[in-house]
Each structure stands twice: as C-alpha cells, then as structure tokens.
Amino acid sequence: MDIRLSGVSHFYQQTEVLRDISLEIPSGRIVCIVGPSGCGKSTLLRLIGGLERPSAGEIHQLGTPPTDCLNPLTYIFQDFALLPWRTVRGNVSLVLEDHGIRGKAAAEIIDDVLARTKLSDFAEALPKQLSGGMKQRVAIARALAVNPAVMLMDEPLSALDSQTRELLMDDLIALWSRTPFTAVYVTHNLAEAVRLGHSIVVMSRRPGQIREIVHLDTPLQQRGLGNAEMDEKQKYLWQLMRDEARAADAELIDV
Amino acid sequence: MSELSNQNEMHQVPFRGGGFAPTARRGVGLAVFLLLIALTELGTQTGFITPLTLPKPSDVLKTFGELYSSGLLWQHLSVSLSRLLVGASLGASVGIAVGVMIGLFSYVRAGLLPLVAALFPIPKIALLPLFVIWFGIDEGSKYALIAFGTFTPTVVATYGAVDNVDRGLIRMGQSFNLSWWSIVRKIVLPGAMPGILSGLRISLAIAIILLVAAEMLGAEYGIGAYILEAGSLYDLERLFVGVAILSILGVTLSACIGMIERRLLRWRV
Numbered sequence: 386m387d388i389r390l391s392g393v394s395h396f397y398q399q400t401e402v403l404r405d406i407s408l409e410i411p412s413g414r415i416v417c418i419v420g421p422s423g424c425g426k427s428t429l430l431r432l433i434g435g436l437e438r439p440s441a442g443e444i445h446q447l448g449t450p451p452t453d454c455l456n457p458l459t460y461i462f463q464d465f466a467l468l469p470w471r472t473v474r475g476n477v478s479l480v481l482e483d484h485g486i487r488g489k490a491a492a493e494i495i496d497d498v499l500a501r502t503k504l505s506d507f508a509e510a511l512p513k514q515l516s517g518g519m520k521q522r523v524a525i526a527r528a529l530a531v532n533p534a535v536m537l538m539d540e541p542l543s544a545l546d547s548q549t550r551e552l553l554m555d556d557l558i559a560l561w562s563r564t565p566f567t568a569v570y571v572t573h574n575l576a577e578a579v580r581l582g583h584s585i586v587v588m589s590r591r592p593g594q595i596r597e598i599v600h601l602d603t604p605l606q607q608r609g610l611g612n613a614e615m616d617e618k619q620k621y622l623w624q625l626m627r628d629e630a631r632a633a634d635a636e637l638i639d640v
Numbered sequence: 641m642s643e644l645s646n647q648n649e650m651h652q653v654p655f656r657g658g659g660f661a662p663t664a665r666r667g668v669g670l671a672v673f674l675l676l677i678a679l680t681e682l683g684t685q686t687g688f689i690t691p692l693t694l695p696k697p698s699d700v701l702k703t704f705g706e707l708y709s710s711g712l713l714w715q716h717l718s719v720s721l722s723r724l725l726v727g728a729s730l731g732a733s734v735g736i737a738v739g740v741m742i743g744l745f746s747y748v749r750a751g752l753l754p755l756v757a758a759l760f761p762i763p764k765i766a767l768l769p770l771f772v773i774w775f776g777i778d779e780g781s782k783y784a785l786i787a788f789g790t791f792t793p794t795v796v797a798t799y800g801a802v803d804n805v806d807r808g809l810i811r812m813g814q815s816f817n818l819s820w821w822s823i824v825r826k827i828v829l830p831g832a833m834p835g836i837l838s839g840l841r842i843s844l845a846i847a848i849i850l851l852v853a854a855e856m857l858g859a860e861y862g863i864g865a866y867i868l869e870a871g872s873l874y875d876l877e878r879l880f881v882g883v884a885i886l887s888i889l890g891v892t893l894s895a896c897i898g899m900i901e902r903r904l905l906r907w908r909v
C-alpha cells in the first residue's frame with residue numbers, strides 16, 4: 386500500500402504550519418522527514434495517519450492493505466505511549482482485544498512480536514520497571530502486532546540516550562531486513578535519517594515546505610558507522626538545514 | 641578555590657541533601673494517640689482536669705464495654721453503617737458517572753459544570769429539613785443527605801481526574817482504532833483512578849459527618865442518635881464513646897481506601 390499526499394496545507398487558527406506538501410510514500414520503503422523543530426513534522430504525521438484533517442489538499446492510500454493487516458496506519462510515538470497500568474503483554478494485547486483476538490490466538494501473536502523485539506523475558510513486567518529503550522521496543526512490538534501496512538514514527542528514538550539509539554537502529558534495520566515494512570520516520574537527527582531512510586525529505590522552517598528530497602541507494606544493512614557515503618550525505622543534509630535551523634531559532638526568540 | 645588555601649587541611653564534604661521526602665514510620669501515630677490518652681488519664685486521675693472538662697479515658701472505655709455487652713453497640717452501628725453504605729455508594733457511583741461525563745462531553749460539561757459549582761458550597765446539612773419533606777423522616781431523607789453530600793466532591797474530583805488523563809495515551813488508543821467505549825474503559829477510567837480514589841477519601845469523610853447530622857433528626861438508633869442523647873444529658877462518657885466510634889469508623893474507611901489504592905495503583909511510580 387502506497388500513500389500519496391497532494392497539495393497538503395495546514396493551518397492552526399491563523400498560523401500556517403504546512404504549505405503545499407506533495408509526497409509519495411512507496412510501499413516497502415522508509416521515508417525520513419527531517420526539518421527544524423516547529424516546522425510541522427509531527428503535524429504532517431498526524432495528517433498522514435488520519436488523526437487530524439488537513440486544511441487543504443488530499444491524502445490517499447493507493448491499493449488496499451493486506452487482509453491480515455489489523456491497523457493499516459500505525460504510530461510509534463516519541464514518548465512511547467504505553468499504558469502504565471498494563472504489563473508488557475497487556476499493552477500489546479490492548480490493540481488486539483478490539484479485533485476480537487483473545488486467548489490462544491492473541492497469545493501466539495504476542496509471543497511472536499515479543500520474541501522479534503527481544504522482550505520475551507519481560508512479558509509480565511510493568512512499564513515503570515523498563516528502561517527507555519525497552520519501553521520503545523514494547524511500543525514497536527505493539528505496532529508489529531497489528532501487522533501495519535505503514536508505520537508512522539514520530540522521533541521514536543529522540544527520548545533515548547545515544548547508545549540505546551544505536552542499538553535500536555540496528556534492531557529496526559534487522560526488522561526491516563526480515564520483512565520490509567513501509568515507514569514514515571520523522572526525526573531531527575540527521576545520523577538517524579541517513580542510517581534508516583531510503584529517501585530523506587528535507588523540510589523548510591514554518592510554514593513547512595519540501596525543500597529537497599535526497600535519495601540514498603546503499604542498502605540499509607551496509608550503512609554501518611564510518612561509511613563514507615553516509616557521512617557525505619549527512620554533511621550535505623546539514624548544509625541544507627543549517628540556515629533553516631538558524632532562522633527558525635531566531636524566529637522563536639522574536640516571538 | 642584560592643591559591644592560598646591550605647592544602648593540608650581536610651574536611652569531609654558536608655551533607656546537604658535529605659529531608660522533604662516523608663517515609664512511612666510504623667507505630668508513631670499510635671504512640672501519639674496513646675500518649676495523649678495517657679496524659680488525659682493522668683490529668684483526670686490527679687484532679688488537674690475536672691470531670692466537667694473531660695471524662696476519664698478509663699471510664700469511657702468502661703462505658704464502651706457496657707455498650708458492647710448490652711448488644712446496643714451493634715444495634716447502633718449496624719443502622720449507621722447501612723445508612724452510610726447506601727447513601728455513600730449511591731452518591732459516589734452517580735458522582736463518578738456524572739464526573740466522567742463532564743470530563744468527556746462538551747455539552748454535559750457546559751451544562752452541568754456551573755450547576756455543580758453552585759451546589760458544591762451549599763452546606764448540605766442546611767438542606768436536611770427539605771429532604772425530610774421530600775423523602776420522609778425515615779431512611780429516605782438520611783440516604784438522600786449522605787448521597788448528596790458525597791456526590792458533589794466526587795464529581796469535582798472525577799472530572800478533574802479525567803481532565804488529567806494523558807491525552808497522548810488517548811491519541812494512541814485512537815491511532816490503533818480502539819472503539820470509543822474501549823478507550824473510556826481501558827484508558828480513561830484507569831488513568832483517572834488515582835484522582836477518583838483520592839476524591840473518594842474526602843467524600844467518605846464528608847459522608848460520616850452527614851451521617852451523624854442526619855441521625856440527629858428523627859432517628860431512634862444510630863451513632864448520631866446515641867451522641868445526641870448523650871449530649872443532651874451531658875453524659876460525657878457516652879459522648880466520647882460515640883465520638884471515638886466515629887473516629888474509628890473514619891480511620892477504618894480511610895485504611896480500606898488505602899488498601900484499594902495499593903491494589904489498584906501498583907503500577908504507579
């Protein structure tokens with residue numbers, strides 16, 4: 386299932402947040418969105434997932450999601466959004482219950498996704514007992530449980546320390562290599578973008594517009610640390626973003 | 641810092657942290673109680689405190705024993721407890737339901753919030769005569785007074801608690817296509833539970849106060865009637881027995897809520 390945005394603009398009251406965004410998200414690819422903070426990345430993601438309606442323009446799904454897909458557009462949030470009163474297992478089960486999946490069928494799915502995210506030993510733990518990295522892995526397990534056609538990730542690693550972030554990026558790459566998923570990955574971290582993105586959308590400061598789309602052809606598995614091409618792309622992206630970031634920063638001071 | 645400081649002098653770094661984090665100290669509360677009672681006993685025995693000021697704690701205990709062995713204690717207590725149970729559970733359950741609706745629906749909020757704000761400061765005791773006319777002098781008016789008294793604080797606590805539920809969790813529920821009812825049941829209610837329970841603590845204390853007030857009007861049995869009778873006869877021993885029973889009732893209820901909190905809110909950090 387592909388996603389197509391055509392001429393999407395968005396306003397909050399008088400404030401123009403997004404202007405004329407047209408973008409194609411091809412199936413089985415990871416599209417990263419980078420841009421200075423406040424440029425409307427999270428807003429764009431909420432629009433794509435149908436949590437908000439765009440003021441103008443249209444967002445289409447092309448094709449139907451596979452039949453075993455319970456929730457085609459599935460989010461992974463920066464703050465994990467786990468229910469603190471449910472165990473790891475309970476948090477995953479939450480998103481299955483409404484589809485009438487209980488008992489043995491649910492247990493099978495839960496065990497499978499927990500194994501894929503290396504959480505099998507923590508099924509009965511409460512979120513407060515887990516580290517940040519593990520919490521985000523629970524959120525990833527929960528997302529995998531509904532077999533999403535498209536994953537919408539809003540700075541999923543930004544709340545984590547840099548070592549954990551590296552490990553989780555490896556995990557995401559391993560997950561993608563096993564079964565390629567479609568993802569929109571919002572981040573302000575350029576290193577994450579060049580590690581995970583098949584294409585990187587660079588946005589301007591508010592009102593957010595697409596400045597440039599950078600494509601990366603190196604397969605995800607070969608993008609380890611110290612890859613020269615990655616460094617070069619990252620430098621190039623930083624050049625694109627630096628002036629925007631500085632201007633956005635100055636604007637915030639003016640307000 | 642300065643170059644001239646004496647390198648040979650050595651101090652331990654002074655400790656400046658600590659405090660501001662009360663921890664459980666078992667038995668201290670009980671000790672304070674016992675100390676106060678012991679002091680009163682000493683004062684009344686020596687005559688420093690006259691019998692008109694305070695009764696002897698030992699006499700109060702004796703009176704309590706008599707009340708217990710005569711079987712009257714249970715008679716008073718059972719009527720009071722059933723009034724409390726019916727009134728408070730009625731008020732609290734309706735209060736929670738209305739509070740959740742105020743928290744969830746814009747129109748209910750717009751319509752009922754001013755009403756609740758208007759009802760909240762009314763001393764419910766003042767309405768007792770009115771309730772007697774509406775619901776009769778028997779149990780009806782007593783249930784109504786207690787229910788009404790617990791209702792308003794429960795509503796206020798509940799809608800505040802619902803307002804404070806993490807919107808991110810609700811958005812997560814929506815993003816996974818959970819039904820409206822699932823979101824309320826599995827996200828909003830558990831998320832509001834800490835606030836609802838601490839509201840319930842206050843509501844139950846108010847319920848006990850109103851119980852006594854209600855029983856002071858046209859009740860034959862009940863702790864309130866017992867206290868009223870003792871007061872009009874200036875029987876200090878029995879008055880204090882009644883007051884002590886109310887205190888114990890309050891402490892017990894509060895302990896019950898504490899237990900429920902520990903069970904239901906184990907997930908809290």
Ligand SMILES: Nc1ncnc2c1ncn2[C@@H]1O[C@H](COP(=O)(O)OP(=O)(O)O)[C@@H](O)[C@H]1O
Binds near residue numbers: 397425591
């Ligand atoms: N619900 C909202 N109401 C009003 N303004 C909002 C709302 N959400 C975001 N904004 C504003 O829209 C702009 C873009 O926000 P956001 O999408 O969160 O940016 P980003 O994720 O790129 O940092 C910001 O200026 C923010 O203040």
Ligand SMILES: [Mg+2]
Binds near residue numbers: 426427428
């Ligand atoms: Mg954001």
